[in-house]
Amino acid sequence: MRKNAFTLVELLIVIAIIGVFTAVLFGSIASSRANSRDHKRIIDMKQIQIGLALYFDINREYPRPSPASEASDVGSLAPLVTQRFLPLIPADPTVGATYEYFTSGLGRKYCVGVKLENVAGAPSENACSLTKPVGSVANYWGQNN
Numbered sequence: 315m316r317k318n319a320f321t322l323v324e325l326l327i328v329i330a331i332i333g334v335f336t337a338v339l340f341g342s343i344a345s346s347r348a349n350s351r352d353h354k355r356i357i358d359m360k361q362i363q364i365g366l367a368l369y370f371d372i373n374r375e376y377p378r379p380s381p382a383s384e385a386s387d388v389g390s391l392a393p394l395v396t397q398r399f400l401p402l403i404p405a406d407p408t409v410g411a412t413y414e415y416f417t418s419g420l421g422r423k424y425c426v427g428v429k430l431e432n433v434a435g436a437p438s439e440n441a442c443s444l445t446k447p448v449g450s451v452a453n454y455w456g457q458n459n
Contacts, residue, residue, distance in 0.1 A: 348431040351407045355428045358404035358413065359456045362391065362426050365399040366458070372397070375421030376458075388413050414452050427452025 366376055379390040394400040406412055406428070414427040425442035429451045442455040 345432075352430045352432050354407050355413075355430060356454070358406075359426050359428055359454070361400065361404060362394075362413070362415070363456050363458075365391070365394040366424055366426075368399040369394055369397065370458075376417045376424045378417055378421050388415050390417075391415055423458055425455055425457045427455045430454050 370376055377390050377393045388403060391400075391403050395402055404413065408431075411429060415424065417424040427442065430453055433453055442457050
């Protein structure tokens with residue numbers, strides 16, 4: 315009489331194969347999620363740039379940070395919301411990460427920056443021509459020409 319059952323070795327092999335497939339699947343999902351967050355960051359930067367261009371057309375200067383705030387404070391973009399050039403100031407999809415914004419002293423030039431997770435897949439963009447603020451972590455910059 316023969317029993318139809320799996321041996322311990324067969325079960326361990328099947329579990330190991332499932333574990334390998336799961337690890338590969340989760341690795342590719344994590345990479346895809348990082349790419350989608352980077353894509354959102356680039357779209358947000360382009361939205362900010364459009365809002366800044368509209369603001370400049372009316373005010374003939376870009377929003378400047380208040381003396382009490384840091385030079386790279388994204389809160390300086392609040393006039394874009396109050397004057398309805400943007401519905402809200404975009405937020406980075408990662409908790410705790412922020413976009414950077416600063417302008418020249420005369421308000422004629424600006425730079426917006428963001429830290430991308432996948433730098434290799436990022437579009438080539440020149441570094442900002444203005445002096446970057448101390449502590450800048452952005453590796454992707456947008457600026458006016």
